[in-house]
Amino acid sequence: MGLTSCLFDKPDALGSRQLMQTLRLQIYAYLLLLPAFIFLVGFTHYPALATLFDSLMSTPRGSRPAVFVGLDNYQGMIEDPIFWKSLVNNFWFALATIPISIALSITMALWVNDKMTGRQFLRMSYFLPTVLPMIAVANIWIFFYTPGYGLINQVLQAFGFAGQNWLGDPTLVLGSVTVVAIWKEAGFFMIFYLAALQGLSPSYKEAAALEGASSWYFFRRVQWPLLMPTTIFVLVNALINAFRMVDHIIVMTKGGPDNASSLLLFYLYEVGFKFWDQGYASALTAVLLALLAFVGLLQFFVLDRRTHYR
Amino acid sequence: MKHMLSRIALMTAGLCTSAAVLAKTDISFYFPVAVGGPITKTIDQYAADFNKENADYNVVPVYSGTYQETIVKVLTAHKSGKPPTAAILLSTDTFTLADEDAISPIDSFVKTDVDREWLKSFFPAFMLNGQFGNKTWGVPFQRSTVVLYWNKDAFKEAGLDPNTPPKTWAETVSMGQKLTKKDASGNVNQWGIQVPSSGFPYWLFQGFSTQSGAILANAEGNKVQYDDPKVIQALTYWVELSRKHGIHPPGVVEWGTTPRDFLEKKAAMIWTTTGNLTNIRANAKFDFGVAMLPAGTRAGSPTGGGNFFIFKKATTAEQEGAYKFAKWLTQPARAAQWSIDTGYVAVSPAAYETPALKKYAADFPPALVARDQLPFAVAELSTHDNQRVTKALNDGLQAALTGTKTPEQAMKDAQAEATRLLRPFQK
Numbered sequence A: 001m002g003l004t005s006c007l008f009d010k011p012d013a014l015g016s017r018q019l020m021q022t023l024r025l026q027i028y029a030y031l032l033l034l035p036a037f038i039f040l041v042g043f044t045h046y047p048a049l050a051t052l053f054d055s056l057m058s059t060p061r062g063s064r065p066a067v068f069v070g071l072d073n074y075q076g077m078i079e080d081p082i083f084w085k086s087l088v089n090n091f092w093f094a095l096a097t098i099p100i101s102i103a104l105s106i107t108m109a110l111w112v113n114d115k116m117t118g119r120q121f122l123r124m125s126y127f128l129p130t131v132l133p134m135i136a137v138a139n140i141w142i143f144f145y146t147p148g149y150g151l152i153n154q155v156l157q158a159f160g161f162a163g164q165n166w167l168g169d170p171t172l173v174l175g176s177v178t179v180v181a182i183w184k185e186a187g188f189f190m191i192f193y194l195a196a197l198q199g200l201s202p203s204y205k206e207a208a209a210l211e212g213a214s215s216w217y218f219f220r221r222v223q224w225p226l227l228m229p230t231t232i233f234v235l236v237n238a239l240i241n242a243f244r245m246v247d248h249i250i251v252m253t254k255g256g257p258d259n260a261s262s263l264l265l266f267y268l269y270e271v272g273f274k275f276w277d278q279g280y281a282s283a284l285t286a287v288l289l290a291l292l293a294f295v296g297l298l299q300f301f302v303l304d305r306r307t308h309y310r
Numbered sequence B: 001m002k003h004m005l006s007r008i009a010l011m012t013a014g015l016c017t018s019a020a021v022l023a024k025t026d027i028s029f030y031f032p033v034a035v036g037g038p039i040t041k042t043i044d045q046y047a048a049d050f051n052k053e054n055a056d057y058n059v060v061p062v063y064s065g066t067y068q069e070t071i072v073k074v075l076t077a078h079k080s081g082k083p084p085t086a087a088i089l090l091s092t093d094t095f096t097l098a099d100e101d102a103i104s105p106i107d108s109f110v111k112t113d114v115d116r117e118w119l120k121s122f123f124p125a126f127m128l129n130g131q132f133g134n135k136t137w138g139v140p141f142q143r144s145t146v147v148l149y150w151n152k153d154a155f156k157e158a159g160l161d162p163n164t165p166p167k168t169w170a171e172t173v174s175m176g177q178k179l180t181k182k183d184a185s186g187n188v189n190q191w192g193i194q195v196p197s198s199g200f201p202y203w204l205f206q207g208f209s210t211q212s213g214a215i216l217a218n219a220e221g222n223k224v225q226y227d228d229p230k231v232i233q234a235l236t237y238w239v240e241l242s243r244k245h246g247i248h249p250p251g252v253v254e255w256g257t258t259p260r261d262f263l264e265k266k267a268a269m270i271w272t273t274t275g276n277l278t279n280i281r282a283n284a285k286f287d288f289g290v291a292m293l294p295a296g297t298r299a300g301s302p303t304g305g306g307n308f309f310i311f312k313k314a315t316t317a318e319q320e321g322a323y324k325f326a327k328w329l330t331q332p333a334r335a336a337q338w339s340i341d342t343g344y345v346a347v348s349p350a351a352y353e354t355p356a357l358k359k360y361a362a363d364f365p366p367a368l369v370a371r372d373q374l375p376f377a378v379a380e381l382s383t384h385d386n387q388r389v390t391k392a393l394n395d396g397l398q399a400a401l402t403g404t405k406t407p408e409q410a411m412k413d414a415q416a417e418a419t420r421l422l423r424p425f426q427k
Helices: A002-008 A016-054 A072-078 A081-113 A119-131 A134-145 A151-158 A173-199 A202-211 A215-226 A228-244 A247-252 A264-273 A278-306 B002-022 B039-053 B067-079 B091-099 B113-120 B124-130 B152-157 B169-179 B201-211 B229-243 B258-263 B274-283 B316-329 B332-342 B355-363 B365-376 B386-401 B407-425
Strands: B025-031 B057-063 B086-090 B139-151 B188-194 B267-273 B288-291 B301-311
Touching: A016 A278, A072 A278, A081 A119, A081 A173, A081 A228, A081 A264, A119 A173, A134 A151, A134 A173, A134 A247, A173 A228, A173 A247, A202 A215, A215 A228, A228 A264, A228 A278, A247 A264, A264 A278, B025 B067, B025 B316, B039 B057, B039 B316, B039 B332, B057 B316, B067 B086, B067 B091, B067 B301, B086 B091, B086 B316, B091 B124, B091 B301, B091 B386, B124 B139, B124 B301, B124 B365, B139 B152, B139 B201, B139 B274, B139 B316, B139 B365, B152 B169, B169 B188, B169 B229, B169 B267, B188 B258, B201 B229, B201 B301, B201 B386, B229 B386, B229 B407, B258 B267, B258 B274, B267 B274, B274 B365, B288 B365, B301 B316, B301 B365, B316 B332, B332 B355, B355 B365, B386 B407
Parallel strands: B025 B057, B025 B086, B188 B267
Antiparallel strands: B086 B301, B139 B267, B139 B288, B139 B301
16 A cells, blocks of 8 residues: 555656656565465466356366356256255354354353363363364264264153154254354354453453453453454354355265255255256356355455454 | 487487386276275285286276265366276266266277176176166176165064064065064154165165166166156155154164164164175174065165276276276176175176185175175166256155155156256257
8 A cells, every 4th residue: 555655646756766666666566475466366266267157158068068158057046946945054054153153152262261270171172173073073973963872862862852863854954963063163263262362451350340340241341342353253254164164964964854954065066076067066156156255245344344453 | 410310319219119118007096985894905905916917007096085076086087188097986977977978888898709708797787887878888896785684683572583584565564563662651762674865865765666666767867757656656655664654763864874773773674785784794782684675566676886987088008907907806706805805796696606705605694685686686776967867866755754745746846857857868
């Protein structure tokens, strides 16, 4: 910003020598940025544009090359009930995972931030789900959810409730995979909140204690506002994860029964790498991209303004 | 000057030929692992043995994950122009691979009478999925089928003859009713029968539909008959095992936990792949039996598992080497040992005549059930645009099993979707 303003604000006032020097500085800056820029273009911008282009083409198969089909792939998407089902599922998945995992992570962070015996152990056990690979834990969760002798049903039956077929019932399956996602995520977000809490000056707490503020009041009026930058960061991550976490779907349900647990990215994977329908998969990617871009912009422009950074 | 140039040219040519004499032809071979056990070690050993016997070739085996991960790898590599020479992939992917113009038919390498004999040596049921358009696109390697496992102790407790499994649909119901046990509050402790339906329910359903006398897809792979009354009848039977007779768990049953359910005595009879035989044998704390699936109007079961494919974009020398490796892998003695090590069905009748497999079967007769069922086995459901056409059926089956649709409605919807998908291939 500083460079451009001195270049364009008052060009008349600058001598040509000064101009040269500024230009050289500019080129220097761009050269320094070049390596990162190449990777950004090669792995982010170019694939995104190529996907947009592919989404307007038919899928090449064997000897038949791709031809331009305009918006046919998008037309097909509007008529595709599984796409809508996955989109709605993803909406509920996001709506449940984001607030619950954030609330849980703050609670856990506040808890293990206190000086108490065994807090190292608690911190570690809260963080443990994050460290484990999703594929592995999903395989374990399958057995938690198993009807009959699964852990959850055993507990339910011990208290006299009827066991459920958690992954085999279309009304329960989305909730069941959402719980796994929250369990996996909350510990990860806790680390950020914990770090932020440790960064808060202890003088706030002392002042609040002197004033006789309740701990809830202290949290609501002091800690929560000061944690806002962390919350923004966590929120962005939680949102991306809500569209990105599909490993456990692949392991636990494969989107079933009858697409009841299919999420957008899972369906995209199926279309792209099981049906090999490149054109339609590109169109789905374009929609996912637009969706994420929209949410991202909303967060940066609306929430950022309301956040107090120190 | 000119003289020197030609000398250099000659020298380079000489270098080239000598290099060609020394160089071995590399044959990259991708394989998935779908059952338990030290499979990668076995395959690596096969490759090493083959390379020792064949100095011209160097087979490089590459473990490539699950079947799904393997096809993703090889098809992506094919699209970028550098596929492996050979791979083991699901036999049902034949249409997909041929439509992508990725594989060469095996027939193009079959030249001598010995080769023709070899191609005829496999069980005919295992060849079905690899052939269409008068060509053989893949040869059987790791093949399986669905069988019934029953808990003999549970049969005894229920007052049934522990050595007689159900042979018909009606017997499944009557025995299942005796085998289903409930506690005081009405929770079921032990189900009579369990047929998994997560992930790929179509495969197990093909047991029911075949027994009902239906064939789901034509050999050309461009027509399906999901709404055939016999298919609906088969699905109704499966649904009613739970909803009417109460001897089968409700909803969709997880494939992965079904063997464990059997071992935990939560299910007295299960349907699953022969590939689970070694696992169940190692972990069952009770006497169990393995039988052919009970018959409806006829006996029947689908085949499953992986075939050996050779890729089109490989060089002729590489393809010839891969072909030689395929023949080497499927020799009766090797097929027999492979079957003993993994639980897969050996691919040729000759393999069952080898001393090793004969001895193994004498010790453990259930190992022969899969072979005995093969005369009644049909091709696994496979069409053009395979995974999508199959998904239409999977969704319909799960909708019916969870009660969101009636069997009629579910199969009519699946048929409509499949018909739409297959239209481009009906020419």
